[in-house]
Amino acid sequence: MKRAWPMNDQANRLLRRVVVxxxxxxxxxxxxxxxxxxxxFFPAWLVCFVAAILLTAISRALLxxxxxxxxxxxxxxxxxxxxxxxxxxxxxx
Numbered sequence: 001m002k003r004a005w006p007m008n009d010q011a012n013r014l015l016r017r018v019v020v021x022x023x024x025x026x027x028x029x030x031x032x033x034x035x036x037x038x039x040x041f042f043p044a045w046l047v048c049f050v051a052a053i054l055l056t057a058i059s060r061a062l063l064x065x066x067x068x069x070x071x072x073x074x075x076x077x078x079x080x081x082x083x084x085x086x087x088x089x090x091x092x093x
Contacts, residue, residue: 033092044092045084052083 033044056079069075 045088048084048087048091049080051087052080055083056080 034041056076059079060076063069
């Protein structure tokens with residue numbers, strides 16, 4: 001019996017690699033990091049983001065006494081991102 005389309009060895013190897021790559025890329029994490037807060041599950045990145053906003057507000061209060069910011073619209077979101085990414089890496093690495 002003939003195949004519907006002829007495949008040579010190179011195409012067969014390529015197809016196998018694509019199938020293996022697709023099966024590996026479609027696997028999921030074992031558990032998503034989340035917190036139970038008052039009966040609702042919140043993703044960990046959201047908790048890190050809220051903590052980063054609080055840390056930025058505290059930093060702003062401390063920095064306002066000693067340093068005058070030239071670009072506050074750029075500095076405070078960058079500080080929030082720094083805190084959020086640091087918390088995420090430190091807690092959920």
